[in-house]
Amino acid sequence: MARTLIIDPVTRVEGHAKITVHLDDRGDVVDARFHVTEFRGFEAFCEGRHFQEMPTITSRICGICPVSHMIASADAGDRILAVDLPDAALALRRVINLAQIVQSHALSFFYLSSPDLLLGYDGDPAARNILGVARADPEFARRGIRLRQFGQAAIEVLGGKRIHPTWAVPGGVNAPLTQEGRDRILVALPEALQTATDMLDWFKRRLDAHQPDARAFGNMPTLFLGMVAPDGALEHYGGRLRFVDATGAIVADQLTGEAARALIDEATESWTYLKYPYYKPLGYPGGMYRVGPLARLNAASTCGTPLADAELAEFRQLGRGAVLSSFHYHYARLIEIVYGLERIGRMLDDPRILSTDVLARASRNRAEGIGVSEAPRGTLFHHYKVDADGVIRWVDLLIATGQNNLAMNRAILQIARQVVHDGAFTEGTLNRIEAGIRAFDPCLSCSTHAVGAMPLVVELHDADGRIVGRLSRDE
Amino acid sequence: MLVIGYGSRLRGDDGVGWAAAEALAHRRPDVTVEATHALTPELAVEIADAPLVVFVDAQYGDCPGHVHVDRLDDNPGAASSPHGLSPAALLEYSARLFGRRPPAFLITVEGDRFDVGAALSAEVRHAIPEVLAAIEWVERRSARLPRGHAEARRDRKHPA
Numbered sequence: 001m002a003r004t005l006i007i008d009p010v011t012r013v014e015g016h017a018k019i020t021v022h023l024d025d026r027g028d029v030v031d032a033r034f035h036v037t038e039f040r041g042f043e044a045f046c047e048g049r050h051f052q053e054m055p056t057i058t059s060r061i062c063g064i065c066p067v068s069h070m071i072a073s074a075d076a077g078d079r080i081l082a083v084d085l086p087d088a089a090l091a092l093r094r095v096i097n098l099a100q101i102v103q104s105h106a107l108s109f110f111y112l113s114s115p116d117l118l119l120g121y122d123g124d125p126a127a128r129n130i131l132g133v134a135r136a137d138p139e140f141a142r143r144g145i146r147l148r149q150f151g152q153a154a155i156e157v158l159g160g161k162r163i164h165p166t167w168a169v170p171g172g173v174n175a176p177l178t179q180e181g182r183d184r185i186l187v188a189l190p191e192a193l194q195t196a197t198d199m200l201d202w203f204k205r206r207l208d209a210h211q212p213d214a215r216a217f218g219n220m221p222t223l224f225l226g227m228v229a230p231d232g233a234l235e236h237y238g239g240r241l242r243f244v245d246a247t248g249a250i251v252a253d254q255l256t257g258e259a260a261r262a263l264i265d266e267a268t269e270s271w272t273y274l275k276y277p278y279y280k281p282l283g284y285p286g287g288m289y290r291v292g293p294l295a296r297l298n299a300a301s302t303c304g305t306p307l308a309d310a311e312l313a314e315f316r317q318l319g320r321g322a323v324l325s326s327f328h329y330h331y332a333r334l335i336e337i338v339y340g341l342e343r344i345g346r347m348l349d350d351p352r353i354l355s356t357d358v359l360a361r362a363s364r365n366r367a368e369g370i371g372v373s374e375a376p377r378g379t380l381f382h383h384y385k386v387d388a389d390g391v392i393r394w395v396d397l398l399i400a401t402g403q404n405n406l407a408m409n410r411a412i413l414q415i416a417r418q419v420v421h422d423g424a425f426t427e428g429t430l431n432r433i434e435a436g437i438r439a440f441d442p443c444l445s446c447s448t449h450a451v452g453a454m455p456l457v458v459e460l461h462d463a464d465g466r467i468v469g470r471l472s473r474d475e
Numbered sequence: 476m477l478v479i480g481y482g483s484r485l486r487g488d489d490g491v492g493w494a495a496a497e498a499l500a501h502r503r504p505d506v507t508v509e510a511t512h513a514l515t516p517e518l519a520v521e522i523a524d525a526p527l528v529v530f531v532d533a534q535y536g537d538c539p540g541h542v543h544v545d546r547l548d549d550n551p552g553a554a555s556s557p558h559g560l561s562p563a564a565l566l567e568y569s570a571r572l573f574g575r576r577p578p579a580f581l582i583t584v585e586g587d588r589f590d591v592g593a594a595l596s597a598e599v600r601h602a603i604p605e606v607l608a609a610i611e612w613v614e615r616r617s618a619r620l621p622r623g624h625a626e627a628r629r630d631r632k633h634p635a
Contacts, residue, residue, distance in 0.1 A: 131564055135571065138571055142573070145519060145568075148516075148517050149517040149520055
């Protein structure tokens, strides 16, 4: 009898989703699907508002990565104004984006994924959370919390608030950085960098033990998309975009937001609200590509900071060309934390960061603009069309999590085939499948909405949709 | 004293924690006030340094605007999600990771509507002065309570 195994909701991700694993008569996996079960439709809220308001409005899309939306939106607004940013404004937006990446990556690694890495996929589910981590290794948990706090404090210094700051505006930012603010960030930087490098070492010592995960967690050839500087170095804001293939060869380079967006199309499936973006020249689904920390490290020629470059060289030993396993999102995330902290320190050491020339003033000069930022989870596009008064008439948001949708589905299918045999499964089996999604650190809040929490329930359905088995973590 | 008001400002009466926190920050500049969407682990750092912690949240109930005051005991409760800890779990973080679990209270206000995009209901809006009075009542009373004493749940309005 054909059966369907359902994981609903997926836990320790930002938002709501479920996974169904479809079994054939022999109990072998024939398909696996990642369903996003919420619909938000944020674009429609924005029509009729002025484009100058958009950084504030769109930062409300997400409580985890509001900064990414704020600065992508401001970038789109810069295009509509048709202005060049003052140097200090661009640098400050880069600093706040990197601070956000540090705090978000710390959340992903320490709060969401470390319970699996520290306590094991088969550990007691009741203890397999951040509180369990705090009990098992208080120092590890303490340092993770303080690292995330560094990123949040830096965002608060720059943006005035740690969540939903309203500081970036079309044309620049609405307040310069003060000497006192710069010093507050710099004084906390050494501890944060020490924690980041120690955690990277901690993770690398465990790599051998996780080789089975690295082989099975979405280990597949795809394209990768990431932002780079003019010299090809890693960049997260104000750069150009680059696609590379699974061998690491450059497919398209130095793309503006407009040029990159023109290469991406979106497919839909009836069983999920999340669309399936793909690289248009290769068609659907052959144009599958990945974004986020793994993609960025695969796309960049170098990091451009000493500690991160040394780590990147070691990281690249994992692949022939690009590093293909989605398990290594964790590894890439930790390298990006090191990079982000080094880069923040370098930019804050430049006295020009304190310039009070942080806003270019203009009115609407263009009818359309595409803004881009590298959010923690990947490349984020904000595309607006405005009328003669600057009122928004059309909005399209291409979110990082959506761009990983094809790859996430492929990853859970690969994992399910490895761990589900003859229709038999345990809680640990299900957690491994979930962990495959968790490696991507999806943010469903960005694409939909997140409310509340539910216990994990797994149901077995036969070919007629009847429930023939049930497993709950509460039972 | 550290006061943490939490909830979603986009979901009607769930925003009462924010509203109370903002009102208190205006009235009592000597108090450390945090307004946040959810309780996250890094708040444990501030909690460990605070002599007294008061959480302010909304709750479901039949009497919109009704204010409850509870002393938090040592039960950590469910860890829930990493961006949605319970106050008691956060206090356990503080104790385990930063060596201190200060006395703490939870003040909740029964809400009427929690729809996306809704404003505070009139009943809950009118309860905010009472929430501020409750915070100050807790502040006065905490000085008289022995450490570790768990006060029974108060289901009537507190004596302002």
